Each structure stands twice: as C-alpha cells, then as structure tokens.
Amino acid sequence: MAVLFDTLKLADRLEAVGLPPKQAHDVAAAFAEAISADIVTRQDLQLAVSGLKGDVRGWLTTQAFAIIGANAAIAAIVAALARLLH
DSSP: OOOSSOHHHHHHHHHHTTOOHHHHHHHHHHHHHHHHTTOOOHHHHHHHHHHHHHHHHHHHHHHHHHHHHHHHHHHHHHHHHHHHHO
C-alpha cells in the first residue's frame, strides 16, 4: 500500500532529535503501517462505486416491479369497484 510520506526522512528526523537509529526506524515503520491501513486507493473507490451501482440498479429494478405490481393491483381494485357500482 502507498505511504503518503517518506519513512526514511521521518526516521532521519527522529534520529536528529536524539532517538537511536533502530528506534527511529521502528517508529517510522510503525507509523507507516498504522496509517496505511486506512488509505483508500483509486482502485478501492472504483470497486466500491461499481458495487454500489449494481446495488442501486438492483434496488431500482425491485422498486420498479413493486410499482408495476401495485399499479396492477390498483387497476384490479378500480375495475372491481366499477363493476360493483354498475
């Protein structure tokens, strides 16, 4: 996964303020690992959007059939009422 900063540069800065080299590199690596888990890539977004499009299409199709069914039921009720009133 991509890291948004230079871990070597961070380790060098930590060393410059007095951390031992191994500790500085370990801190930089841990920091990179911690923030990398939450980074969303363009590919992640494209997969999510394509999945969402499929979900929305499925939902819209279901709603369309429900509306058609409701309209058919209303038409049948109106026809039955019309027969009763005549």
